Amino acid sequence: MNASVAGLTLPALEPDHKLNRILSSALGRKPTATTIEIESPPWGADCFGLAYSPLFNESPLLEQQHILQLASDSLLAESYAIEKAGVGYMAKMTLLAETTEERMLYSLFGADETAHLAQLMPFVSHLNLNSQEDPFLRLLESLLEVADRSALMFVIQIVLEGWGLSHYRMLSKTCRDRALSKLFRSFVQAEAQHHGAGVVLFDTSRLSAASQGMIIETLATFLQMVQVGPQRVVAAIGQVKGGLTKAQRIRLFTELDTETHSDMRLKLLRSLITPVAPNIAEELARQGLFDPFPPAQCA
Ligand SMILES: [Fe+2]
Ligand SMILES: [Fe+2]
Numbered sequence: 001m002n003a004s005v006a007g008l009t010l011p012a013l014e015p016d017h018k019l020n021r022i023l024s025s026a027l028g029r030k031p032t033a034t035t036i037e038i039e040s041p042p043w044g045a046d047c048f049g050l051a052y053s054p055l056f057n058e059s060p061l062l063e064q065q066h067i068l069q070l071a072s073d074s075l076l077a078e079s080y081a082i083e084k085a086g087v088g089y090m091a092k093m094t095l096l097a098e099t100t101e102e103r104m105l106y107s108l109f110g111a112d113e114t115a116h117l118a119q120l121m122p123f124v125s126h127l128n129l130n131s132q133e134d135p136f137l138r139l140l141e142s143l144l145e146v147a148d149r150s151a152l153m154f155v156i157q158i159v160l161e162g163w164g165l166s167h168y169r170m171l172s173k174t175c176r177d178r179a180l181s182k183l184f185r186s187f188v189q190a191e192a193q194h195h196g197a198g199v200v201l202f203d204t205s206r207l208s209a210a211s212q213g214m215i216i217e218t219l220a221t222f223l224q225m226v227q228v229g230p231q232r233v234v235a236a237i238g239q240v241k242g243g244l245t246k247a248q249r250i251r252l253f254t255e256l257d258t259e260t261h262s263d264m265r266l267k268l269l270r271s272l273i274t275p276v277a278p279n280i281a282e283e284l285a286r287q288g289l290f291d292p293f294p295p296a297q298c299a
Helices: 018-026 061-096 100-123 135-146 149-174 178-201 209-227 231-241 246-255 258-273 278-286
Strands: none
Touching (some): 135 209, 149 178, 209 278
C-alpha cells in the first residue's frame, strides 16, 4: 500500500502496540512522553526575516504570534518529513552499495536518520503532517523512487544534506526552545558525515547521460523554489490576515529582502555543486537558476 522509498504516508502504529516498547528499547531510550511541550512559537520574527517588516510589526500581537506559530510549524513538519524520508533513502542506498564498507556505512546512516526521526516525534505531535501538499517533499519523494545510485548520491547527499547542515545550524541558533535547539545542533555531526560520504563516493565519470539529465531537472525545480523566496512565510501571513493583495505581497517580499536572502542560499547551493560537478553547475547557471527573483516576480 504505502511502501514508497520515502515512506511519507506510512501510517503510525497504535500507541499501545507492543512493538512500541521494543522500538523504544532498541533506540536505547526509556519510553518517554509522546509529547514534549515547547516554547510557542519556537522560532521568532528574526528567524523568518520578519523583524524589520512594518507589515508584520504593525499587526496585532495575537496575529504576530499566530503567524510565527504557523511558520514554525512548517519548519518542524518539514524536518520531520525529511528525516522520515532519510530512513528510506539510506535503506535504498544500503541495497545499492557496491562494497562491504559502503553497505555498512549506509546501514549506520539509516540508524542515524531513525534516531533523528524518533527524537523529533515528540515535538511534532501537535501537527497535521500532511506532507503531500508540499511541492518540495513531492519532488523528494519521486526522486527517491526513480533515481539511480549516482543521481541520488548527488542530489541528496551532496546538495540537500550539504544544504541541510547550514539549515539545521540556523534552526538551532535561532530556536527559542532550549531542548529543540539542542536537538537540531545534535543532528549536525551525523549530517556532516552523510554529506561527506556522498562527496567521497560520487564519481562524475560514471554518471550516465540519463542520470545527469535527471540531476539537472531535479535541481532546476529545487533551485526555482529557492529563487522565489520565502513563500511559506508569506503564505502564513496571508492565512492569518485573511488573504493579501498582490501589492501587499510585493511589499512583503521587499520587506523580507527576498533577493538578498535567496542570493545567499543560491550561492551556498552553487558552492556545493560546483567543486563536485562543474559541468552541472554551468548548465544550471546557463539556465539562470542561481539568480534570485525580485519581489514582483516572487509575489
Ligand atoms: Fe537526519
Ligand atoms: Fe542525513
